[in-house]
Amino acid sequence: MDYRDMLAIAYAEAQSGFDEGGVPVGAALFDADGNLLGRGRNRRVQDNDPSVHGETDAFRKAGRQNNYRDKILVTTLAPCWYCSGLIRQFNIGTVVVGESANFEGHLDWLREAGVNVIEMHDEKCTALMKQFIEVSPHIWFEDIGECDQCNLESTP
Ligand SMILES: [Zn+2]
Numbered sequence: 304m305d306y307r308d309m310l311a312i313a314y315a316e317a318q319s320g321f322d323e324g325g326v327p328v329g330a331a332l333f334d335a336d337g338n339l340l341g342r343g344r345n346r347r348v349q350d351n352d353p354s355v356h357g358e359t360d361a362f363r364k365a366g367r368q369n370n371y372r373d374k375i376l377v378t379t380l381a382p383c384w385y386c387s388g389l390i391r392q393f394n395i396g397t398v399v400v401g402e403s404a405n406f407e408g409h410l411d412w413l414r415e416a417g418v419n420v421i422e423m424h425d426e427k428c429t430a431l432m433k434q435f436i437e438v439s440p441h442i443w444f445e446d447i448g449e450c451d452q453c454n455l456e457s458t459p
Contacts, residue, residue, distance in 0.1 A: 304337030306399050309377040310423055313401060316344035316357065317379040317431055325349045326446050327435050330357035330378040332365040340374070341365030347446055358386035362393075372396040379428040381408025383447060391416050401428030405436060406447065 309331060316329025326345040333339055343360025347353050358378050368374065371393040381403035382390060390398055390413060397419040403410065410420050436443045 304333070306377070306421060306423065309333055309337065309375065309399060310379070310401055310425060310428070312339065312342055313357070313361075313377045313379050314425075314428060314431075316342055316361075317428065320344040320346070320349075320357075321431060321435060323349050324439075326442060327431050328357035328378065328380045330361040330376065332361045333375040333377065335373040335375070337375075340368070345446070348442060353446075354385075356383065356386050358382055359389060362389060375399060377401075379425075380432055381406050381410060382413075384409060387413055390418060397421065399423060401425045402432065404429050405432040 312331045313329040316331070317327040320329060321327035325348040328345040329342070330344070331339060331342040341361045341364030343357060343364050345357045346355040346360065358376060361376070374395050375397040376390060376395050377399040379401035381400050382398065387409045395418065398413060399421045400408070400410065401423050402425050403422060410422070413420050
């Protein structure tokens with residue numbers, strides 16, 4: 304399985320999230336041989352739970368692992384501070400990023416910690432997130448913790 308195949312799984316999760324009316328960020332965790340350990344998606348809207356990001360969902364679905372340095376976390380969008388913290392906390396060795404055009408994340412902070420960051424600049428990931436931000440800007444700004452840019456009182 305190459306990175307593009309891995310990203311396709313994360314993208315399928317993001318697409319499911321979009322179809323559910325949620326934030327379309329999907330992720331998956333793989334072992335060094337490319338075996339899928341867990342996959343998931345942002346479910347802030349679906350579960351009314353702001354702690355379920357794509358990365359944290361995939362991480363939790365994968366269950367306990369005794370070592371993360373040889374693991375590969377694939378995500379459709381550059382990780383936020385919360386998920387970047389998870390990556391550093393557990394020493395995940397490789398992070399594959401679908402796109403960082405809609406949200407640049409903190410990739411240098413990950414690289415500083417020795418994380419192997421691979422940017423895919425994927426057009427499908429970029430287009431899906433762009434569409435979501437246009438349709439649901441208030442949910443997007445809520446998700447990235449910039450509620451001053453949205454008006455939560457006037458939106459569902
Ligand atoms: Zn996150």
